[in-house]
Amino acid sequence: xxxxxxxxxxxxxxxxxxxxxxxxxxxxxxxxxxxxxxxxxxxxxxxxxxxxxxxxxxxxxxxxxxxxxxxxxxxxxxxxxxxxxxxxxxxxxxxxxxxxxxxxxxxxxxxxxxxxxxxxxxxxxxxxxxxxxxxxxxxxxxxxxxxxxxxxxxxxxxxxxxxxxxxxxxxxxxxxxxxxxxxxxxxxxxxxxxxxxxxxxxxxxxxxxxxxxxxxxxxxxxxxxxxxxxxxxxxxxxxxxxxxxxxxxxxxxxxxxxxxxxxxxxxxxxxxxxxxxxxxxxxxxxxxxxxxxxxxxxxxxxxxxxxxxxxxxxxxxxxxxxxxxxxxxxxxxxxxxxxxxxxxxxxxxxxxxxxxxxxxxxxxxxxxxxxxxxxxxxxxxxxxxxxxxxxxxxxxxxxxxxxxxxxxxxxxxxxxxxxxxxxxxxxxxxxxxxxxxxxxxxxxxxxxxxxxxxxxxxx
Numbered sequence: 001x002x003x004x005x006x007x008x009x010x011x012x013x014x015x016x017x018x019x020x021x022x023x024x025x026x027x028x029x030x031x032x033x034x035x036x037x038x039x040x041x042x043x044x045x046x047x048x049x050x051x052x053x054x055x056x057x058x059x060x061x062x063x064x065x066x067x068x069x070x071x072x073x074x075x076x077x078x079x080x081x082x083x084x085x086x087x088x089x090x091x092x093x094x095x096x097x098x099x100x101x102x103x104x105x106x107x108x109x110x111x112x113x114x115x116x117x118x119x120x121x122x123x124x125x126x127x128x129x130x131x132x133x134x135x136x137x138x139x140x141x142x143x144x145x146x147x148x149x150x151x152x153x154x155x156x157x158x159x160x161x162x163x164x165x166x167x168x169x170x171x172x173x174x175x176x177x178x179x180x181x182x183x184x185x186x187x188x189x190x191x192x193x194x195x196x197x198x199x200x201x202x203x204x205x206x207x208x209x210x211x212x213x214x215x216x217x218x219x220x221x222x223x224x225x226x227x228x229x230x231x232x233x234x235x236x237x238x239x240x241x242x243x244x245x246x247x248x249x250x251x252x253x254x255x256x257x258x259x260x261x262x263x264x265x266x267x268x269x270x271x272x273x274x275x276x277x278x279x280x281x282x283x284x285x286x287x288x289x290x291x292x293x294x295x296x297x298x299x300x301x302x303x304x305x306x307x308x309x310x311x312x313x314x315x316x317x318x319x320x321x322x323x324x325x326x327x328x329x330x331x332x333x334x335x336x337x338x339x340x341x342x343x344x345x346x347x348x349x350x351x352x353x354x355x356x357x358x359x360x361x362x363x364x365x366x367x368x369x370x371x372x373x374x375x376x377x378x379x380x381x382x383x384x385x386x387x388x389x390x391x392x393x394x395x396x397x398x399x400x401x402x403x404x405x406x407x408x409x410x411x412x413x414x415x416x417x418x419x420x421x422x423x424x425x426x427x428x429x430x431x432x433x434x435x436x437x438x439x440x441x442x443x444x445x446x447x448x449x450x451x452x453x454x455x456x457x458x459x
């Protein structure tokens with residue numbers, strides 16, 4: 001019997017996780033992974049550390065290069081030009097035709113561009129791919145007198161820190177009234193702003209890009225804001241978010257913001273799946289739902305899809321599970337719908353660590369949130385809930401400058417613990433190293449004061 005062919009387009013965290021998960025189940029599946037970005041999978045969040053001199057590019061590869069041959073994973077460097085679902089094949093730019101029985105689209109994201117005049121000039125770029133890093137190195141070697149970073153998200157702050165390590169001055173243009181205003185409440189944003197100010201990064205709030213102006217050689221020389229201000233800049237970082245990479249299309253493949261999928265990652269084509277940054281989940285009523293664009297959700301989706309594919313491959317080809325690996329390393333085929341679980345994310349703003357669990361809105365309800373900030377350090381804790389503070393259910397946490405255990409915080413949310421219960425048991429979440437300040441007693445004292453002030457209003 002001919003072994004089934006699984007083709008994966010994209011060698012990022014999602015695509016590689018799909019491949020690994022299927023290979024942990026079966027030997028007799030031909031797995032081919034196609035990418036035009038790099039020869040080998042690398043950790044995208046580590047791009048900044050290459051530029052900062054902390055790592056070499058090869059150090060960002062999670063697996064030894066022999067891993068792919070050892071696991072019979074065929075790597076193909078190339079760009080996919082077209083897709084033919086009827087014949088079950090794709091065509092590369094070099095005219096190579098690759099057939100598939102199952103196809104996974106894991107094409108990732110591309111930086112947003114909003115049609116700004118001058119956005120295609122030299123020394124204007126995003127920061128997403130290895131090629132973006134190489135281009136940034138090129139312009140750094142040419143000399144950057146001043147940079148402007150458009151957009152105040154996580155990629156923007158990473159780019160600012162990277163430039164700072166090379167003594168390149170930079171200015172943020174942020175359209176909101178405070179940094180990352182669509183995600184963070186003003187108090188947390190204020191702590192991030194302190195880091196930005198401490199590192200001498202310019203921050204212009206309520207400011208949007210109008211155009212990028214060129215010098216006589218076609219390189220950026222300045223940006224013009226919507227209020228008419230001109231800021232010198234011979235490098236412009238466009239970091240106003242990313243969007244799904246839908247570069248591979250076909251009339252029969254339904255898309256919204258991303259490739260539209262159900263909770264089993266199935267697209268509108270029977271043998272084609274999509275996962276990771278490029279995929280958009282459908283809501284239960286069939287309408288377009290969320291796009292999840294985090295590293296950890298990409299890994300989770302890859303594992304889930306790998307098991308779903310394994311189940312289908314086993315059913316359709318009657319393959320035997322591997323018997324040469326230990327049980328704990330073997331993935332089990334299964335057709336269970338994808339469930340991300342409780343939202344989690346973490347980041348670092350220069351020296352300030354950030355974790356969030358559950359959902360904390362940027363605009364919080366003053367009666368259903370408790371916020372504590374250290375009087376002398378960049379450290380804070382926020383909790384939000386539904387109901388009242390004594391018997392309601394916690395729904396989210398923001399933690400800055402502290403390290404709180406993910407499993408503990410998620411358990412409190414899943415079990416709908418009350419805010420009072422959480423505060424009483426807060427020290428169980430802290431996993432900061434020995435000799436670090438543990439502020440839980442201060443937080444508990446502040447929460448008691450919060451309850452006293454809230455009591456008259458709730459009576």
